[in-house]
Amino acid sequence: MNDFEQPAFERQLRATLHDVLDAEHGPHPGWADSPAANRVAGGERAKRWNAGNLRLLAIAAVLAMGGAAAAGAFLRNVPTPRLPETTPFPSRPVTGATNGWVAYTHGTGGQIFVTRMGGQETLIRGLGPRQSCPQFGPGGLMAMAVSATLDTDPTQWRIVVVRLMADGSASDELTTIFVEERPQDNVSCFEWSPSGDSFAYTALLGSDGVFTIATPGLFYSPIGTGRDFPPPIPDYARWKPDGTAVAFVSAANPHGDGTDMYSMIDLAFVDASAAHPLLRTDPNEIINDIAWSPDGTAIAYRGTRFVPGAGSAGSFVRVLTVGAGNVERLQLDELNDHQSASDAGPAWSPDGSQLAWALGGELRVGAPDGSGWRGLPPVSSDALGTGWATDPVIWSADGSQLLVGQLSQSPLVRDPESSVVVYDVTGEGQPTGVLPWRLGGYGRLSWQVVSN
Amino acid sequence: MAFRPDVSDFGDFYERTYQVAFRTALGIVRDAALAADVTQDAYVAAYRHRDRFRGDAPGHAWLHKIVVNQALSAVRRNRLTVVEADLTALSRSLDHARATSERLSLFAALAELNPKQRAAVILRYYLDYDYATIAQILGTSSTNVGAMLSRALDRLRLKLDSDKPLAMTGTAR
Numbered sequence: 073m074n075d076f077e078q079p080a081f082e083r084q085l086r087a088t089l090h091d092v093l094d095a096e097h098g099p100h101p102g103w104a105d106s107p108a109a110n111r112v113a114g115g116e117r118a119k120r121w122n123a124g125n126l127r128l129l130a131i132a133a134v135l136a137m138g139g140a141a142a143a144g145a146f147l148r149n150v151p152t153p154r155l156p157e158t159t160p161f162p163s164r165p166v167t168g169a170t171n172g173w174v175a176y177t178h179g180t181g182g183q184i185f186v187t188r189m190g191g192q193e194t195l196i197r198g199l200g201p202r203q204s205c206p207q208f209g210p211g212g213l214m215a216m217a218v219s220a221t222l223d224t225d226p227t228q229w230r231i232v233v234v235r236l237m238a239d240g241s242a243s244d245e246l247t248t249i250f251v252e253e254r255p256q257d258n259v260s261c262f263e264w265s266p267s268g269d270s271f272a273y274t275a276l277l278g279s280d281g282v283f284t285i286a287t288p289g290l291f292y293s294p295i296g297t298g299r300d301f302p303p304p305i306p307d308y309a310r311w312k313p314d315g316t317a318v319a320f321v322s323a324a325n326p327h328g329d330g331t332d333m334y335s336m337i338d339l340a341f342v343d344a345s346a347a348h349p350l351l352r353t354d355p356n357e358i359i360n361d362i363a364w365s366p367d368g369t370a371i372a373y374r375g376t377r378f379v380p381g382a383g384s385a386g387s388f389v390r391v392l393t394v395g396a397g398n399v400e401r402l403q404l405d406e407l408n409d410h411q412s413a414s415d416a417g418p419a420w421s422p423d424g425s426q427l428a429w430a431l432g433g434e435l436r437v438g439a440p441d442g443s444g445w446r447g448l449p450p451v452s453s454d455a456l457g458t459g460w461a462t463d464p465v466i467w468s469a470d471g472s473q474l475l476v477g478q479l480s481q482s483p484l485v486r487d488p489e490s491s492v493v494v495y496d497v498t499g500e501g502q503p504t505g506v507l508p509w510r511l512g513g514y515g516r517l518s519w520q521v522v523s524n
Numbered sequence: 525m526a527f528r529p530d531v532s533d534f535g536d537f538y539e540r541t542y543q544v545a546f547r548t549a550l551g552i553v554r555d556a557a558l559a560a561d562v563t564q565d566a567y568v569a570a571y572r573h574r575d576r577f578r579g580d581a582p583g584h585a586w587l588h589k590i591v592v593n594q595a596l597s598a599v600r601r602n603r604l605t606v607v608e609a610d611l612t613a614l615s616r617s618l619d620h621a622r623a624t625s626e627r628l629s630l631f632a633a634l635a636e637l638n639p640k641q642r643a644a645v646i647l648r649y650y651l652d653y654d655y656a657t658i659a660q661i662l663g664t665s666s667t668n669v670g671a672m673l674s675r676a677l678d679r680l681r682l683k684l685d686s687d688k689p690l691a692m693t694g695t696a697r
Contacts, residue, residue: 081677082649088630089551089650098546099560103535108567202678204671260668307665323663333663360665378660463667515670 172468173236174475174492174507175206175214177515184216186240189494189505194240199232205261208520210268212236213246217261231262231271236520260307261516265315272309272318308361313368317341319350321359321373335359337371337392350399351392360387361417361463365424370394370440372404372418372427387415389429391440404442407431416476417465426497428467428474433459435476437497448501451478451493462490466519472498475519480509490514534574538567541584544651545591551646552595552639562598566591588651589661592643599639633683641676648673 100106175186184203187193196203200218207215215233234242262271308321323335332355339348353359353375362373371392378385386408393400404427417429420440428437438445450459460479467474473494480489490513494505507514545566550559569590634642640662647658648669655666662669 081681085630085645085677085680086649086652089646092631093547093551093650096547096550096556098543098563100564101539101542103538106538106564106567108538108564108571109535111564111568112571307668321665333660358660358663360659376656376660 172473172475172494173208173240173520175208175516175518175520176492177204177206178510178512186214186236187507188240189492189507192240196234196242199234199242199245205516206518207262207264208236208518209233209264212520213268214242214518215262215264215271260309263309263311265311266313267315272311274307274309274320308359310362310364310371312339313364313366315342319362319364319371321362323358332356333358335375337362337373339394350394351401357388360415363418363420365420365440366422367424368394372420372429372440374415374418374429376415387431389418389427389431391427402442404438404440405429405431405436405445414460414462414479416461416463419465419467419474421467421471422469423471426471428465428497430461430465430476433461433478435461435465435474435495435501437474437501446501448474448495448497449503451491451503451506460488462513464517466517468519472496473504475517477514477517479513488513492517534571541587542567544584545587548588548591548646548651549595551634551650552592552643553598554635558598559595562594563591565598566594569594585653585657585661588647588653592647592661596639596643629684630680633680636679636683637676641672641679644669644672645676 100108103109173186173188175184177184182202182204184196184206185193186196186206196206196216199216202219203216205215205217209215212235213233214236215231218230218232233246234244235246237243260274262273264271308319310319311317312319318340319337320340321335321337323333334355335353335358336349337351337359339350341348350371354377357375357377359373359375362371364371371394372389373392374387374389376387386406388406389404391402391404393402414433415429415431416435417427419428420426421428425439426437427440428435430436433450435448435450436445437448450461460481462477462479465474465476474497475492475494478491478493480491489509489511491509492507492514493503495501496504542563546559546563549562549566550556553559553562566587570587634645637645644658644662647653647661648655653661655669658669659666662672664672
């Protein structure tokens with residue numbers, strides 16, 4: 073299959089589902105005669121009485137605690153810094169060459185390409201029919217997941233390491249790690265360890281909710297169990313910079329019906345088989361990415377807050393201070409009433425002095441204590457002036473540039489195009505380079521700037 | 525119309541949303557009787573949590589989240605039972621000029637997917653939710669949703685390729 077066939081297949085799948093399912097009619101279209109109405113009718117009066125009395129008890133408790141002062145302390149929100157006005161939207165992004173290699177997949181994936189900004193893209197060949205998750209590592213190395221079959225058979229999956237050559241081609245396989253125990257479902261992409269000799273990733277193990285984080289060649293260890301059904305799906309395995317532990321995110325569904333979901337950040341130590349919880353979000357908040365500070369003392373994370381029935385109600389970026397017995401969090405940014413699909417990051421600058429993330433399609437850069445923030449101009453915008461961004465946000469090694477994916481329009485609209493933009497952070501933050509707009513988009517971006 | 529949490533409004537909400545909720549459940553559990561039960565369970569749960577629903581917002585992601593989770597729980601409870609879709613029954617009211625064998629084959633191939641993949645496919649290609657909303661409903665990340673859908677489409681194509689000549693191919697225009 074090539075990339076141009078997939079949209080046709082998706083269109084036919086969409087049409088088929090509507091043809092078949094829309095012809096079906098459930099047997100209980102009226103509420104009054106439905107089994108659900110009968111089941112809830114019996115206990116409703118008693119529940120209303122109980123709810124009313126519980127509300128009175130809660131008010132009495134607040135008054136007993138000190139009235140308005142106690143209620144105010146309880147409801148107080150962490151203040152959010154106000155962002156300054158952004159610089160004007162550019163008429164067209166500037167296309168130019170840069171000295172970095174970008175690796176990515178196309179659309180729904182299957183093949184890995186590398187290119188320089190404005191240059192010819194090169195297909196990485198000969199490793200297997202299905203490749204994904206390109207990740208640059210130390211010294212021009214690049215790792216990727218390769219499956220020996222198009223249907224990702226877990227016993228045929230392996231991590232392959234190659235060296236990227238000057239012409240963009242790949243060397244022969246330098247290292248091959250077979251991951252025969254790899255579970256079948258919900259396997260994340262992997263992340264190089266700080267020492268560059270192993271990888272971390274998350275996965276579900278079977279259907280009972282047990283999940284693992286593994287570093288092939290170092291350890292493979294179950295570190296937790298599912299908290300409820302559907303089992304929490306772990307993701308975003310991120311190495312602590314000292315290489316002693318991996319932080320990861322999972323979402324829990326305490327009622328089993330999708331209400332009051334929340335996320336957890338756990339810390340799994342390399343030399344232990346148990347995970348140590350770092351953070352549980354408030355109900356109806358889901359964490360979408362995390363990033364360690366270079367000194368390993370904090371984790372920045374981006375999340376989505378949603379209102380049941382209303383989908384995404386907004387996004388936030390917070391910093392979690394990780395210390396012995398003392399975990400604090402600071403809210404750096406929030407944006408309400410927008411599509412969380414236009415968010416990306418966060419990412420720490422290599423020296424830890426700045427954070428970058430995208431909310432509402434706007435790339436924002438500032439100090440992790442909330443000072444000196446600014447918004448960089450979005451390259452794309454729709455009729456309402458809304459920009460659209462997509463994961464990830466990547467800093468160059470010298471901290472002077474930022475790379476981020478941007479969409480031509482809302483992902484709610486079918487088949488948006490995407491581009492890859494590089495910003496010069498040292499100046500006014502104007503975009504200095506782009507990859508061409510592409511239908512279906514760029515996936516799993518990895519970027520490495522090499523010296524001239 | 526804004527939804528207010530009383531019985532009469534919930535009845536209206538139920539009647540406006542019931543068929544799509546039922547079809548969503550059907551797409552996941554692939555058994556009409558089980559889908560009807562799942563849908564009723566979902567509305568009972570929705571009623572009990574109705575104070576958390578803000579009905580003046582577009583879409584019904586909240587309800588569909590409950591339906592999907594009830595459906596996945598039902599599949600889990602019934603996982604030792606072979607549940608196969610009755611394609612004859614499912615196609616009884618189709619426009620037969622359009623109900624090609626290719627489309628029935630494609631729908632049948634959905635049985636090859638695991639329940640969560642099937643839920644992701646239904647949410648994306650039947651209900652047209654974006655990745656972020658699907659991620660909230662399934663309790664995972666947008667990235668994982670993309671990977672899940674990618675694997676699901678690959679598996680569907682493989683199944684259809686192995687069933688040729690009845691099945692459609694990925695090159696259909």
